[in-house]
Amino acid sequence: MKSLKEIALDTPEQTMLEAPVLHYTEVYDKFFTEVRQEKIRFLLIGVGKGGCLKMWKEYFPNAEIFAMDIRPECKEFEEEGIEVHIGDQGDPEFIASFLEETGGGFDIIMDDGGHQMYQQINSVLLLWNSVNPEGHYIIEDTHTSYWAHFGGSIHGPNMKVQTQGQIQITTVDLLKSFVDNLHAMHTGRDTMWDADYAEYLELKNSEDPYVHARVIEPIDGINATLESMHFYDSLVIMVKV
Numbered sequence: 001m002k003s004l005k006e007i008a009l010d011t012p013e014q015t016m017l018e019a020p021v022l023h024y025t026e027v028y029d030k031f032f033t034e035v036r037q038e039k040i041r042f043l044l045i046g047v048g049k050g051g052c053l054k055m056w057k058e059y060f061p062n063a064e065i066f067a068m069d070i071r072p073e074c075k076e077f078e079e080e081g082i083e084v085h086i087g088d089q090g091d092p093e094f095i096a097s098f099l100e101e102t103g104g105g106f107d108i109i110m111d112d113g114g115h116q117m118y119q120q121i122n123s124v125l126l127l128w129n130s131v132n133p134e135g136h137y138i139i140e141d142t143h144t145s146y147w148a149h150f151g152g153s154i155h156g157p158n159m160k161v162q163t164q165g166q167i168q169i170t171t172v173d174l175l176k177s178f179v180d181n182l183h184a185m186h187t188g189r190d191t192m193w194d195a196d197y198a199e200y201l202e203l204k205n206s207e208d209p210y211v212h213a214r215v216i217e218p219i220d221g222i223n224a225t226l227e228s229m230h231f232y233d234s235l236v237i238m239v240k241v
Contacts, residue, residue: 001036002058003025003029004016004025004028004055004059005017005022005026007055007058008025008055008141008196011051011055011058012048012051012055013048013049013050013051013054014048014051014052014053014054014055015048015049015051015052015077016052016055017094020143020234021140021141021234021235022200023232023233023235024123024140024235026196026234027232027235027237031136031237032059032060032108035107036059036060036061037061037062037157038062038063038107039062039063039064040060040062040063040064040107040108041066041106041107041108041132042056042060042064042065042066042106042107042108042110043066043067043070043106043108043109043110043125043127044056044065044066044067044068044110044112045067045069045089045109045110045111045112045113046067046068046069046089046111046112046113046114047067047068047069047071047074047077047210048112050074050076050077052112052196053065053067053077053082057081057082057192061079064081064083065081065082065083066082066083066084066085066102066106067082067083067084067085067100068084068085068086068087068089068094068113069084069085069086069087069113070086070087070089070113070114071086071088074086076234078203083102084220085098085101085102088114088119089113089119089122089123090114090116090118090119090121090122090123091122092122092126095122095123095126095127096126099127099130104129104130105130105132106127106130106131106132106135107131107132107135107136108135108136108138109127109130109131109135109136109137109138110140111123111124111137111138111139111140112140112141115141115144115168116144116150116151117144117145117150117151117152117168117169118151119175120139120142120144120171121169124137124171124174124238125141125222128222128225128238128240129225131240132240133225133240133241134240134241135239135240136237136238136240137237137238137240138174138235138236138237138238139171139235139236139238140234140235141232141234141235142171142172142175142234142235142236143233144171145170145171145172145173146170146172148188151168151170152170152171152172153170162190165203173238175187175229175231178222178226178229178238179229181210181222181223181226182226182228182229183206183221184210184213185200185203185209185210185213187212187213187214188211188212188213189212189213209224209225224241225241226238226239226240226241227239227241
């Protein structure tokens with residue numbers, strides 16, 4: 001079975017082999033080799049020149065592949081097993097209509113779209129609940145969080161500042177808040193000894209395990225279902241419980 005890199009080498013009009021992102025192929029093989037033959041539902045945000053759709057179709061031969069792109073001409077890349085929807089990934093109305101039409105329930109969502117901060121941020125907040133249990137949400141090219149052209153900044157704010165509506169956050173700022181939220185239950189106490197375990201487990205299994213959290217405000221639908229996050233150069237993979 002060919003690796004993703006080998007498939008990419010044989011696929012024209014794809015960008016996975018460009019120098020800054022070449023390591024993506026190795027990361028994806030690490031996560032997805034064991035599920036390549038399964039009947040998954042895969043959503044690619046950002047179609048590019050169409051090559052990546054063909055590459056992923058070969059890599060996941062039994063998958064239902066969906067794609068979204070803001071450019072109407074990308075509809076031309078539809079073929080059997082590949083469905084393309086036209087709209088702005090950062091537009092809540094478009095996302096809502098897309099989920100209604102497709103039914104959601106994706107095993108992998110990969111954001112390689114417009115890379116603007118509002119697009120990456122809105123997409124993960126709006127699409128996370130449509131990821132299946134044990135599924136993956138991927139944001140590519142997170143280096144754009146540091147580039148002004150995409151609405152990024154090297155001087156990102158603390159998320160608590162953003163909640164007061166003062167500064168526009170970047171995608172990486174949001175992801176940092178998810179890291180804090182993974183640990184949020186532990187911020188309501190100064191330490192935890194053996195005698196505290198029962199109390200901790202009771203809180204963890206309660207309806208509001210974050211009631212005493214002292215960090216970032218929990219984000220509805222993400223805190224309770226985010227199992228882990230994996231950070232690489234310009235790439236983040238979120239795994240659902």
